[in-house]
Amino acid sequence: MLEARNLTAFYEDFQALFGLDMTVLENQVIAVIGANGAGKTTSMRAITGLLPSSPGMVRWKGQDIGHLRADQIAALGIAMVPEGRQLFASLNVEENLIIGGRSGRSGVWNLSRVYELFPVLGERRHQAAASLSGGQQQMAAIGRALMSNPELILFDEISLGLAPIIIKQIYQVLPDIIGGGISAIVVEQDISKALAVADRVYCLSEGRIALEGETGSITREEIFHAYFGV
Amino acid sequence: MDWVNSILQGILLGGLYALFAAGLSLIFGVMRLVNIAHGDLIVLAAFLGLTITSTFGLHPLAAIIIVVPAMAVIGYLLQALILNRTLGDNILPPLLVTFGLSVLLQNGLLEIYTADPQKLNAGAISTANVALGPLYVGVQPLLMFGVSIGVIASLQWIFYRTALGRAFRATSDNAEIAQLMGLNKAHVFALAMALSMAVVAVAGIFLAMRTSFTPASGPGRLIFGFEAVIIGGLGNLWGTLAGGVILGVAQAIGAQINPGWQILAGHFAFLVVLAIRPRGLFPRVEH
Ligand SMILES: Nc1ncnc2c1ncn2[C@@H]1O[C@H](COP(=O)(O)OP(=O)(O)OP(=O)(O)O)[C@@H](O)[C@H]1O
Numbered sequence: 001m002l003e004a005r006n007l008t009a010f011y012e013d014f015q016a017l018f019g020l021d022m023t024v025l026e027n028q029v030i031a032v033i034g035a036n037g038a039g040k041t042t043s044m045r046a047i048t049g050l051l052p053s054s055p056g057m058v059r060w061k062g063q064d065i066g067h068l069r070a071d072q073i074a075a076l077g078i079a080m081v082p083e084g085r086q087l088f089a090s091l092n093v094e095e096n097l098i099i100g101g102r103s104g105r106s107g108v109w110n111l112s113r114v115y116e117l118f119p120v121l122g123e124r125r126h127q128a129a130a131s132l133s134g135g136q137q138q139m140a141a142i143g144r145a146l147m148s149n150p151e152l153i154l155f156d157e158i159s160l161g162l163a164p165i166i167i168k169q170i171y172q173v174l175p176d177i178i179g180g181g182i183s184a185i186v187v188e189q190d191i192s193k194a195l196a197v198a199d200r201v202y203c204l205s206e207g208r209i210a211l212e213g214e215t216g217s218i219t220r221e222e223i224f225h226a227y228f229g230v
Numbered sequence: 231m232d233w234v235n236s237i238l239q240g241i242l243l244g245g246l247y248a249l250f251a252a253g254l255s256l257i258f259g260v261m262r263l264v265n266i267a268h269g270d271l272i273v274l275a276a277f278l279g280l281t282i283t284s285t286f287g288l289h290p291l292a293a294i295i296i297v298v299p300a301m302a303v304i305g306y307l308l309q310a311l312i313l314n315r316t317l318g319d320n321i322l323p324p325l326l327v328t329f330g331l332s333v334l335l336q337n338g339l340l341e342i343y344t345a346d347p348q349k350l351n352a353g354a355i356s357t358a359n360v361a362l363g364p365l366y367v368g369v370q371p372l373l374m375f376g377v378s379i380g381v382i383a384s385l386q387w388i389f390y391r392t393a394l395g396r397a398f399r400a401t402s403d404n405a406e407i408a409q410l411m412g413l414n415k416a417h418v419f420a421l422a423m424a425l426s427m428a429v430v431a432v433a434g435i436f437l438a439m440r441t442s443f444t445p446a447s448g449p450g451r452l453i454f455g456f457e458a459v460i461i462g463g464l465g466n467l468w469g470t471l472a473g474g475v476i477l478g479v480a481q482a483i484g485a486q487i488n489p490g491w492q493i494l495a496g497h498f499a500f501l502v503v504l505a506i507r508p509r510g511l512f513p514r515v516e517h
Pocket residue numbers: 011014016034035036037038039040041042043083
């Protein structure tokens with residue numbers, strides 16, 4: 001349902017992506033792995049419209065979204081849990097969630113469902129988002145993305161900087177989220193976690209796809225090779 | 231009794247200064263834009279009021295009903311067509327563009343209305359008084375003060391209790407992520423400018439009812455607005471009201487000591503606050 005074709009991205013003169021091809025099918029979980037600076041965040045930003053891409057580079061259910069603004073792409077059902085959570089610091093937890101749901105897309109996700117998924121958010125609904133712990137912030141960021149009832153969620157660094165117990169918790173709820181008919185792209189530094197959750201893996205290196213394949217069909221050696229370029 | 235009376239006048243005048251300041255504070259809070267043309271836009275609203283009252287024979291307070299939406303539309307278009315293009319990492323372009331706009335407005339108004347001082351005639355209420363214990367207070371300043379408090383309370387309510395306010399705060403916190411939530415930054419900023427200009431419209435009409443004004447009156451109002459914002463602390467609307475009142479009272483005390491010292495005393499109070507509390511008296515709590 002999402003197709004990136006020959007996706008390129010630039011920061012001023014610096015070219016960060018060199019023609020990525022990436023496909024996400026319905027109900028599919030894609031893992032994107034790669035070393036620091038490989039272009040993982042950049043590709044997520046290009047897909048969501050935060051970085052300009054050219055017409056034809058990104059298609060969503062057959063529709064060209066390459067020229068759309070980020071808010072227009074969001075309204076079509078693509079949500080992102082950004083790297084570093086990036087909650088709205090001066091809004092409280094509940095307001096952050098409500099902002100996530102402002103596109104008015106209908107579906108199963110609403111405030112009470114999110115509080116059911118992450119009870120701690122319900123307990124702290126009136127607390128400033130900035131006062132949450134890192135793990136709670138990640139839960140709020142996930143809840144915020146779910147509130148838009150997306151059909152595709154991009155998780156950029158889903159577990160980076162979180163305590164192991166929180167990571168475990170988040171991976172535990174992931175199937176609940178995806179099981180509801182949502183596709184996902186999971187950017188993850190931890191290769192075994194990525195392989196465990198994903199149907200298909202893309203390994204990026206220096207702005208290019210170094211390796212791709214079904215999780216069952218590629219070996220750890222191949223990934224290791226692609227990851228470190230040795 | 232002279233002293234008490236003049237301090238009371240200062241407090242009431244402070245409400246008007248807070249109105250000058252509120253729109254400025256709102257825009258800075260939402261998009262970190264310092265609008266150098268703010269004072270000239272107040273004067274533009276005053277001249278719009280002049281044209282409307284003289285064309286339709288309306289009372290200035292009735293003209294507010296027309297000037298507020300007119301200024302809001304001007305604000306939306308100004309932001310959508312010009313100012314949004316100047317916003318970015320560099321703070322200089324928006325400063326230069328609003329400075330240019332200030333010059334443009336002053337010269338444009340001069341061309342249309344000449345340099346003659348103008349005033350809006352508010353009729354009976356401009357001279358009416360009410361007894362407040364032993365003091366007599368003008369109905370007009372009292373009304374203006376009440377409206378100023380009402381405007382600030384409304385802005386506060388919009389900011390913290392409505393979807394629009396949530397959009398303002400989210401966009402101000404992190405415009406990029408706000409876009410991921412489906413908020414169109416350009417539209418949100420334009421709405422903020424429209425709201426700011428709606429407040430400017432009220433401020434402009436009140437200014438014109440209170441004192442005479444010319445196309446060159448803008449920069450002076452900008453300074454008062456700035457001082458009220460900074461005294462009160464950036465990003466805090468009730469602080470802005472307090473800032474306006476402090477400025478008004480300082481001016482009143484100055485004038486009481488020596489009639490020539492009115493404006494100077496206000497600037498002096500501003501400098502003292504800035505020296506003691508560089509972030510203003512009631513800065514917004516940063517997380
Ligand atoms: N704002 C920016 N301006 C200029 N160059 C940038 C910018 N952001 C990223 N880059 C460059 O683009 C390349 C890809 O960066 P990107 O953030 O996409 O990597 P990443 O795979 O997400 O890395 P990490 O694992 O560290 O998050 C890097 O070389 C980086 O230096």
